[in-house]
Amino acid sequence: MNFEVGSQVGDYQVVDTLGAGGMGKVYKVRSLISDRIEAMKVLLPDLVTEPELADRFLREIKVQASLEHPNIAALHSAIRVENQLLMLMEFVEGTTLEQKLKGGPLPVAEAVDYMRQVLSALEYAHAHGVIHRDLKPANMMLTPSGVVKLMDFGIAKAATDRRLTMTGTTMGSLYYMSPEQIQGSAGLDPRSDLYSLGVSLYELVTGKRPFDGDSQYAIMAAHLEKTPVPPITVDPRLPQLLNDVILMSVMKDPAARFQTAGAFRNALGNISTPAPTIATPAPAVPVEPAAPRSKRGLWMAAGAAACALALIGVIEFGPKRGMKASQDPVTPPAASTQAPKSDPVPASPAPVSDPAPSQPVVSTPVASAPAPEPSEPVKQASSSPTPIPTQKPLQPAPQNPTPQQPVVQQPAAQEPAVQQPAAQQKPAAQVPPPQPRIDEGAAVRAALQEVREQLVMLTPRATGIRGTLQRMEAAQAAQGHGLNAALQEPLQLMNSYLDEAANALNSGDAAAAKSYKDKAERQIERLEKALNR
Numbered sequence: 001m002n003f004e005v006g007s008q009v010g011d012y013q014v015v016d017t018l019g020a021g022g023m024g025k026v027y028k029v030r031s032l033i034s035d036r037i038e039a040m041k042v043l044l045p046d047l048v049t050e051p052e053l054a055d056r057f058l059r060e061i062k063v064q065a066s067l068e069h070p071n072i073a074a075l076h077s078a079i080r081v082e083n084q085l086l087m088l089m090e091f092v093e094g095t096t097l098e099q100k101l102k103g104g105p106l107p108v109a110e111a112v113d114y115m116r117q118v119l120s121a122l123e124y125a126h127a128h129g130v131i132h133r134d135l136k137p138a139n140m141m142l143t144p145s146g147v148v149k150l151m152d153f154g155i156a157k158a159a160t161d162r163r164l165t166m167t168g169t170t171m172g173s174l175y176y177m178s179p180e181q182i183q184g185s186a187g188l189d190p191r192s193d194l195y196s197l198g199v200s201l202y203e204l205v206t207g208k209r210p211f212d213g214d215s216q217y218a219i220m221a222a223h224l225e226k227t228p229v230p231p232i233t234v235d236p237r238l239p240q241l242l243n244d245v246i247l248m249s250v251m252k253d254p255a256a257r258f259q260t261a262g263a264f265r266n267a268l269g270n271i272s273t274p275a276p277t278i279a280t281p282a283p284a285v286p287v288e289p290a291a292p293r294s295k296r297g298l299w300m301a302a303g304a305a306a307c308a309l310a311l312i313g314v315i316e317f318g319p320k321r322g323m324k325a326s327q328d329p330v331t332p333p334a335a336s337t338q339a340p341k342s343d344p345v346p347a348s349p350a351p352v353s354d355p356a357p358s359q360p361v362v363s364t365p366v367a368s369a370p371a372p373e374p375s376e377p378v379k380q381a382s383s384s385p386t387p388i389p390t391q392k393p394l395q396p397a398p399q400n401p402t403p404q405q406p407v408v409q410q411p412a413a414q415e416p417a418v419q420q421p422a423a424q425q426k427p428a429a430q431v432p433p434p435q436p437r438i439d440e441g442a443a444v445r446a447a448l449q450e451v452r453e454q455l456v457m458l459t460p461r462a463t464g465i466r467g468t469l470q471r472m473e474a475a476q477a478a479q480g481h482g483l484n485a486a487l488q489e490p491l492q493l494m495n496s497y498l499d500e501a502a503n504a505l506n507s508g509d510a511a512a513a514k515s516y517k518d519k520a521e522r523q524i525e526r527l528e529k530a531l532n533r
Contacts, residue, residue, distance in 0.1 A: 001082055003027055003042070010081045012040060012088075024057065028091060038076055041087040054085070061087055063130055063153050071121035073141070073151045092149045097137035097204065105207035105235065108242060112268050114140065115201045117148040119265035122197070125150075126190040126261055133188065135196035136176045137203065174219050175209050176200060179252050182220045191254040194264055198249025198257075205242065206234040210250060224252070241449065242271050244456045255467040256460045267459070270452050270505060447510035455501055455517055458524060462494060465527045487530060494523035 007014050009029070016028040018039060029040045043057050064075040064087070074090040097114060100106065106114075118140055125132060132139075132153060139152040178195035181188060202210045210228035213219040228250055232243035245267045251257045258264040469491055473483040497520035504513035 001084060008032070009040070009086070010079060012038070014040075029088075037091045039073075039089045039091045041089060043085065057085060057087075060153050061085070064089070066128060067125055067130065067153075069121050069124045071117045071148055071150055072125070073149045090149075092141045092143060092151070094141050094143040094149075097140045097142060097148075097200075100142060101137060101203065101207065106204045108205055108238065108271070111201060111204040112242070112271050113146075114142065114148045114204070115197060116265050116268050118150055118197060119261045119268070121148075121150040122190070122193055123261040123265065126193070131188060131190055132193050132196075133181065134173060134176075135193055135200060136173045137200050138173075140200075174216060175211065177220075177223060178254075179224050180254065182223050189254070190261065191257050191259065194249055194258050194261060195251075195254075197264070198246055202228070202231055202246050202250065205238060205246075206231050208234055239271055241452050241456060242268075244453060245271070248456065248460060251460070255464045257463070258459070259463045259466060263459070263463075266502060267456065270502075444508065444510060448505060448508065448513070451501070451510055451513045451517055452505060455498070455505070455513075458498070458517070458521060461524050461528070462498060462520070465491070465494070465524065465531065468531055469527075487527065490523045490526045490530075494520050494527065497523065 001009065003009065003014055003017075003025070005014050005016060011032050012029040013032060014027050015030055015037070018026040018028050020026070024041050024043050027040045027042070028037065030037055043053065061075065061078045064073075065078075068074060073092050075087065076090065077088045079086050079088065097106075105111075118135075122132065122135075130153070132150070134152060135150075139150065141149045141151055143149065176196040176199045178188075178192040181192050199210055202208075211219060211222035211226060213222055228247070230243055231246050232238045232240060245264075248267075249257055249264060258267065469483065469487060472487075497516045501513045501516035501520060504510075504516060
């Protein structure tokens with residue numbers, strides 16, 4: 001039979017070749033009756049005589065015909081031409097996710113959206129007793145409108161199938177096969193598909209496969225024995241919750257994975273925003289007050305330095321200048337006795353506002369001024385020196401032969417000056433430190449993220465309990481008994497609380513989600529204790 005472009009096969013004309021698989025080829029064809037473009041899949045010519053493959057091809061037609069879902073490529077018809085069986089399917093225009101990966105890892109939002117669509121298709125297929133068994137990015141077609149179509153159910157297994165794989169062989173693409181599929185287990189269930197989808201999601205967001213090797217044996221051994229590198233290690237920008245979901249989906253033990261496609265899909269639905277966005281409020285912390293404080297401190301330091309230099313000059317040259325400037329013969333001894341006492345004065349930053357007149361202000365007459373109040377030295381420093389020579393406390397000095405009164409009064413005048421730094425530092429101490437603004441939205445998102453992660457950690461324990469109880473219930477049913485009521489009650493409560501926690505997360509109620517999560521965890525602990533887990 002001729003399948004060259006332009007040739008006619010039955011009522012169809014071959015338009016193009018779309019691709020080839022392990023047992024068949026796919027062509028783009030046009031119906032000569034309806035003028036509709038479709039995809040035609042045919043068994044490879046050299047395999048037509050293989051009864052096993054012919055049976056598998058017929059099985060694929062029947063499986064595909066039983067499925068009708070927006071995310072599954074639909075089967076239109078099947079015909080025989082010259083004793084050869086042909087599948088006529090929906091022609092899906094677009095590109096496979098495998099081809100899209102050639103441009104690098106996909107953005108998290110896109111990858112999660114694509115995988116949720118595939119999980120929707122799997123949830124439907126599994127409910128109809130169909131296991132795909134060959135999930136990989138190459139079998140996921142993305143249309144220009146963003147719809148993902150799951151294709152190639154060539155080795156899919158229906159619930160009624162008793163024999164599918166050939167003796168001594170394993171089916172499926174090696175990089176994406178579940179451990180139980182590699183071991184040739186006859187009891188494959190939907191959790192095998194979820195493993196393959198987890199491997200696909202890992203590759204979509206990192207650009208790397210979790211298991212690789214230089215030989216088929218090395219790849220199979222990696223699936224069976226090795227722990228994958230966490231996706232977040234490959235790309236630290238990935239959300240932590242996405243990392244946890246992927247690692248759970250590729251657990252070696254099927255009981256530790258998601259138990260249903262719906263549970264996997266719901267977990268991905270919680271990854272609405274990448275985790276790094278939680279840290280966005282950090283730049284909003286106000287830093288404006290820092291600049292004025294730093295300038296004030298700079299001016300204070302400069303003023304203090306200028307004042308210190310001025311006082312050094314007074315100490316060196318003050319007595320001589322005092323003798324010339326003062327008309328009172330008693331002032332030189334007062335200045336000479338005061339000079340040693342004026343050492344603490346350089347610490348005063350009071351006159352920083354006008355450093356120029358600091359030398360005449362801090363002359364020896366200023367040192368002898370009584371100024372009992374702490375605020376008075378500040379006034380003297382900022383005013384002109386004219387009222388200082390008229391101070392009356394300087395006159396009694398000649399009448400008293402002992403110079404004790406001026407000496408006693410001078411320290412009193414100096415003490416307020418020593419206290420000036422404390423008075424100057426008060427405004428700086430009173431400036432409240434900048435308080436970071438609290439972003440309530442960020443706090444809520446952080447709380448929701450924390451509960452999501454805790455729920456992800458609880459899921460393997462809950463699924464393991466469900467699996468154990470299902471097996472126990474089946475064993476009891478075989479003997480005509482039901483599951484122990486002491487186990488049924490906590491099981492129902494656990495499931496109910498987990499559902500309520502998920503609903504609260506979806507509605508953004510972190511407090512309610514945490515409350516239900518804690519209740520579910522108590523029921524899990526109760527069941528684990530009863531089951532000796």
